[in-house]
Amino acid sequence: MPESLASATHHVRPARATDDDALAALDGDTWSPLHAVTPRKAPPYGPFFHERNAPEDVLVAQDGEPGGADGAVLGYVKLVSPTPLPCNQHVRQIQGLAVARAARGRGVGRALVRAACEEARRQGAVRITLRVLGHNAPARALYEAEGFVVEGVLPGEFLLEGAYVDDVCMGRPLD
Template sequence: MSLSHIRPARHTDEAALGALDRDTWSPLHAVQPRPKPPYDPFFDANHRPEDFLVAEDIAEDGEGTITGYIRLIPPTPLACNRHVRQIQGLAVAVNARGGGIARALLRASFDEARRQGAVRMTLRVLGHNTPARTLYESEGFAVEGVLPGEFWLEGRYVDDVMMGRSLTP
């Protein structure tokens, strides 16, 4: 039996997060090619631990296993846009899918965004990623724009769908 919880990422999570990111790569959500060795660091100047929340399963022996992450950042450095947070990455381990981890990460990101003073949340999702779009819609996101055929992926054009939601009651 294990207990799952959401917490801020730590520098020591880098190897586990990098492995999770590579293991969950899919043309369903990725616009970059599949990562190949040597792998870039997971954390860098634009991807800092404080930008991530992680889902962690804690076993009875106290050992933790990261099962998912979400990246939450301001969409621009502009002061006039500081009331918005954007999700720029959400991943759940293949063997942990279907257990509500993505939903828990989303809800935790709403709380974290509010804590940071945000009143609005946005994201971008590929048009063919029906499971993600369904999840986002069930959590209050609505389509706010579509860039038709924005990406050429695996031999076809794929839409870039912009979604958003309010964080106020």
């Protein structure tokens, strides 16, 4: 993974096993029916890392400058192969993105998406995909601004809080 991608106030780095508690708390604190299809968990949260969610699949946005003292974890993005099939290894998929409420509007989400694209290229991928709930307008706007386009819609795929919600498949080339 890239050593670090930085802005004036935060940087993106590979996750470490020691991020487990901070990422579990972030995941719990940012839960919302706007993006989650799983039920809300009660504290204490965790663990974040397990057999389907390894540190090497996650990039972390952290407060502060790269190489400086560890600042607060501001967000994360999970990047994986969409399937274990050899014929699909040219694609990477974003399977989770979260930004702390206090860090929203600071470019953290955009930095994480860009870092995921860079990491996917480094891994040899030529495409990147994701799925987003149809009613999640802020996330869809971010992805569209970063070059993702809607490639398919599964209408009414989820029943969330009494309403049917579309599952929107988005993707983009990495060239």
